[in-house]
Amino acid sequence: MKHVAILGSTGSIGTQALDVVAANPGKYSVTALAAYQNEQLLAEQIEYYRPRLAVLIDKQAADRLTKIYKGTTTILAGEDGLLEAATNAQTDTVLTSLVGFAGLKPTVAAIKAGKNIALANKETLVAAGEIVMSLARTHDVHIYPVDSEHSAVFQCLQGEKKSSVRRIILTASGGPFHGRSTAELANVTIEDCLRHPNWSMGRKITIDSATLANKGLEVIEAKWLFGVEYDQIDVCVHPQSIIHSMVEYIDGSVIAQMGLPDMHLPIHYALSYPERSESKVPRLNFSSLSALTFANPDVETFPALKLAYMAGKRGGTMPCVFNAANEIAVQAFLAGEIKFLDIAQIIRYTMEKHTLTESPDLPAVHSADTWARQCSLTAVNDIKV
Numbered sequence: 001m002k003h004v005a006i007l008g009s010t011g012s013i014g015t016q017a018l019d020v021v022a023a024n025p026g027k028y029s030v031t032a033l034a035a036y037q038n039e040q041l042l043a044e045q046i047e048y049y050r051p052r053l054a055v056l057i058d059k060q061a062a063d064r065l066t067k068i069y070k071g072t073t074t075i076l077a078g079e080d081g082l083l084e085a086a087t088n089a090q091t092d093t094v095l096t097s098l099v100g101f102a103g104l105k106p107t108v109a110a111i112k113a114g115k116n117i118a119l120a121n122k123e124t125l126v127a128a129g130e131i132v133m134s135l136a137r138t139h140d141v142h143i144y145p146v147d148s149e150h151s152a153v154f155q156c157l158q159g160e161k162k163s164s165v166r167r168i169i170l171t172a173s174g175g176p177f178h179g180r181s182t183a184e185l186a187n188v189t190i191e192d193c194l195r196h197p198n199w200s201m202g203r204k205i206t207i208d209s210a211t212l213a214n215k216g217l218e219v220i221e222a223k224w225l226f227g228v229e230y231d232q233i234d235v236c237v238h239p240q241s242i243i244h245s246m247v248e249y250i251d252g253s254v255i256a257q258m259g260l261p262d263m264h265l266p267i268h269y270a271l272s273y274p275e276r277s278e279s280k281v282p283r284l285n286f287s288s289l290s291a292l293t294f295a296n297p298d299v300e301t302f303p304a305l306k307l308a309y310m311a312g313k314r315g316g317t318m319p320c321v322f323n324a325a326n327e328i329a330v331q332a333f334l335a336g337e338i339k340f341l342d343i344a345q346i347i348r349y350t351m352e353k354h355t356l357t358e359s360p361d362l363p364a365v366h367s368a369d370t371w372a373r374q375c376s377l378t379a380v381n382d383i384k385v
């Protein structure tokens with residue numbers, strides 16, 4: 001039995017991970033659950049999965065749950081609580097399904113405590129990929145990808161030598177605005193952006209998909225997970241999201257992983273690895289697919305992808321700055337403070353203003369993140385209508 005802690009249990013990935021646990025009785029126990037403030041859903045999860053520990057960042061909400069679960073589940077609050085959930089002795093695998101840079105600290109703590117990581121929180125590897133991968137090697141823990149593209153690549157790489165890989169091809173749906181011009185994007189609404197063609201996900205990643213920043217984050221995530229160079233990572237727009245990504249080998253073979261767009265499958269694979277086990281995910285029916293189509297990404301209309309490659313190739317603290325600026329810009333967009341096209345402009349502005357640290361340690365990464373948030377907030381305030 002695997003003993004799993006789920007950080008971000010009330011979110012899109014967290015709830016689907018709990019579905020996987022419920023669908024596989026006897027295979028997994030839930031040791032800890034953590035969320036930001038959704039006490040009602042967390043309470044339902046505590047009732048059903050009976051973890052020893054549950055955490056809310058919001059202290060008042062945590063206090064209310066403490067009164068209810070006294071003597072059964074320990075309720076903790078704040079960042080200390082989150083770190084306890086990431087490191088507690090009963091856990092062997094930590095699923096990082098919280099959103100944003102907030103995932104970095106608990107992931108680092110979990111690795112140092114010897115836990116394997118099922119990694120959904122891509123921002124962690126974008127901000128501090130080199131440090132996190134090196135820590136994982138030092139502490140002899142595995143990082144299993146949950147992100148659908150990276151799960152696909154991971155599956156395509158099984159049994160193959162790294163030296164045989166020519167390139168990784170990450171597929172992108174293109175988001176809700178694939179094929180549109182810059183002029184057509186000027187006045188898109190939050191609701192337009194949240195209408196992803198294929199995936200039902202949290203709000204932040206759904207906006208990232210619409211700007212193609214998500215694919216940019218995934219390029220950097222792939223660099224660190226698979227130890228390849230940026231010129232070995234290509235992005236291909238595939239609007240049907242049936243091929244989740246591909247690996248081209250030196251002999252010319254291309255291996256693809258396919259399935260319906262459903263995150264239960266990559267979560268299931270990350271948790272059950274190295275086994276493949278039965279699952280009830282809906283099956284791909286080839287005769288019902290009319291076409292699988294492919295196109296190059298339009299990086300002039302969706303510059304966030306180009307900026308991510310620039311940040312990744314520049315290295316040091318630049319990917320962390322890319323991520324922080326994007327988080328602030330997306331937050332401002334979702335608050336109705338800036339327009340869709342401003343998101344990439346704010347990322348570009350913040351990257352241009354940044355004085356790079358070449359080989360940052362963790363404190364330097366945190367400083368770069370803080371600096372970039374302040375810088376991009378200034379840009380938001382200048383634009384704000």
Ligand SMILES: NC(=O)C1=CN([C@@H]2O[C@H](COP(=O)(O)OP(=O)(O)OC[C@H]3O[C@@H](n4cnc5c(N)ncnc54)[C@H](OP(=O)(O)O)[C@@H]3O)[C@@H](O)[C@H]2O)C=CC1
Pocket residue numbers: 007008009010011012013014034035036037038039057082096097098099100102120121122123146147148199200201202203204205263
């Ligand atoms: N959704 C998807 O299909 C995919 C998501 N990912 C990645 O997985 C991660 C999670 O995405 P998703 O599930 O969509 O996000 P959601 O917004 O749906 O869920 C986020 C979860 O994290 C919690 N949370 C938010 N901030 C904090 C914090 N500071 N500390 C602790 N917990 C926090 C939320 O709690 P509360 O509910 O209380 O606010 C919630 O449980 C992201 O990094 C995303 O890029 C990757 C591939 C696919």
Ligand SMILES: CC(=O)[C@@H](O)[C@H](O)COP(=O)(O)O
Pocket residue numbers: 147148149171172173174175199205208209210214215263
């Ligand atoms: C499900 C998943 O992994 C998301 O990251 C998804 O890939 C988003 O779709 P886009 O390809 O539109 O970014």
Ligand SMILES: [Mn+2]
Pocket residue numbers: 147148149218
């Ligand atoms: Mn993805």
